[in-house]
Amino acid sequence: MRDQPFHHTLMVRKDLCQGCTHCMKRCPTEAIRITGGKAQVDPERCVDCGQCMAVCPHNAIVIEQNDFQQIFHYKYRVAILPTLLIGQFDDDVSEEAMVDALHNIGFTHVHYAESGVDILKTLGKKISVYADQHPVVSSYCPAVVRLIQLRYPALLPNVNLMRTPAQITALYARVVLQSEGIASEDIGVFYITPCAAKYAQIKTPGSATSGLIQGGLNLDYVFNLMQTYLAQHPNRKNEELARWEKPKITGPAFLWSLTKGESAMMQGRTLSVDEVHNVIEFLELVEDDRHKNLDFLELRACDTGCTGGILTSRNRFLATERIKHHAATLPKELHEVDKARILSFSDQLIHNLKTDRIVAKHSLQLDRDVSMAIRKLEKVKRITEVLPGIDCGLCGCPTCRSLAEDIAKANASIRRCVVLKLTDPHGLNNLAKIWGEVIQKDQKPSTSEV
């Protein structure tokens, strides 16, 4: 089903971009080029990990904003919040105050996204995974799934097809409301997203969240609304806070989005890797197929897991500590009453726990035709030998090698090399004649500005 083009949520603000190359150097998939002094993101290569946004010193990379008011199109407005939201607040904001604030900014129902873990465990007695190849790779982080689709298609059969906890929670919340006689069109389920990748997934038609989640809300925006409410209502009484039902979740599920939170609940030999460059290093090894002793791999694009998401505001280590502290106060198992309630809906849930198979996207190849690709690669080799090899980035490509690839693909001219221009301008003229003067990158439809 996921053969639709990716929706990307990261955008370059040309008015703020200084063309400084920080994002280009950091991008794990070499998706960024500086053209005309401004950063451009290649939508074919971007996985929405958000590294560029995190590293930009000019705040020129922004995430698509969504209209919070959209929630009011629905009579019943369900907030699916990641547990890391509590980690965004200091200890003086209690869980009750947080839930109260969410209701007062407009939600009628509040669920922790990770409570889907408890639902899955109750339905199957353990956390089940579903994949065709060993070791099973977590599908929790959508940036990692995109990375595998683009760069490691051989590992697609390893990706767990079981729905993520947030999707299961969204499914459950809807099923419960419908059982109370509420019409499906009156229910809006909204996920409060800590990162660009999860938001991008919700916005991509035909993705795993389609139909389950009506919209994504940026965590920073919701956090600001909540903080404003909390600041304006400093002395809420306990009985006012007690009006709302506390979202139910177990301690282990509460930790799921943190590094090792997911792998801790899996059977067999597991391993956790966080931060996207680390993930890439590790996927290279997995792809070589020499690690058959591992059973489950938890791979996350952000450092420390979702607390490192680019839309979070609090220091990720402090946020992680608060989440762990809070999880320690929670029960290890759901109450039997809550389990029975989940099981009473098992018929509506059990057939919808898996997502469709994930298909490959191709971004690395030089050409779709193998013989053309071979010719281009030989050209890349010859061009690379001429380039200075210092990866200065002044040409607008992250490395000399990537400039050579762009030249071979007729996306750039060797005239971009500033070092050759200074040291051998005459030779550069000759090389440009041999390898092409193409400087039509701006007109190329495949490299749109996002």
Place this chain on the structure above:
Amino acid sequence: MHVSFQVQAGDFSNAGKVSSTVKGILKQLNLGPAHIKRIIVALYEAEVNVVAHSYGGTITCEVEPESVDIMVCDTGPGIPDLDLAMTEGWSTATPEVREMGFGAGMGLANIRKNTDRLAIDTGEDKPTRIHMCFDLADGATHA
């Protein structure tokens, strides 16, 4: 296209570097994942054999649209009994080599399993030349 690499004897910390590099090249050439996988598995085994058992050698790859040819040549000491060496589980690897996770005796058998044509020229006190051919017919590329 043609690429070649030197392989040092006993350099286990770099064993696998050649196959990783070749993997990167094949991915850029849009070969199908299944072809890439079997080529890399066979190449890795051959590369480790050079590191673990020989005095060092070279690996050369010829990539054509229809086939990939890989020559792995070392400078000795050769394999005295090739039939025995082709048997799964048979290994002359020292305990030290096995300690590092190599030497399970699957090397040559694994190479044979993953190649379309395999020629091995060796003998006692002779260099070993392994010629691996991979056909890239049906399903070689993605649509």
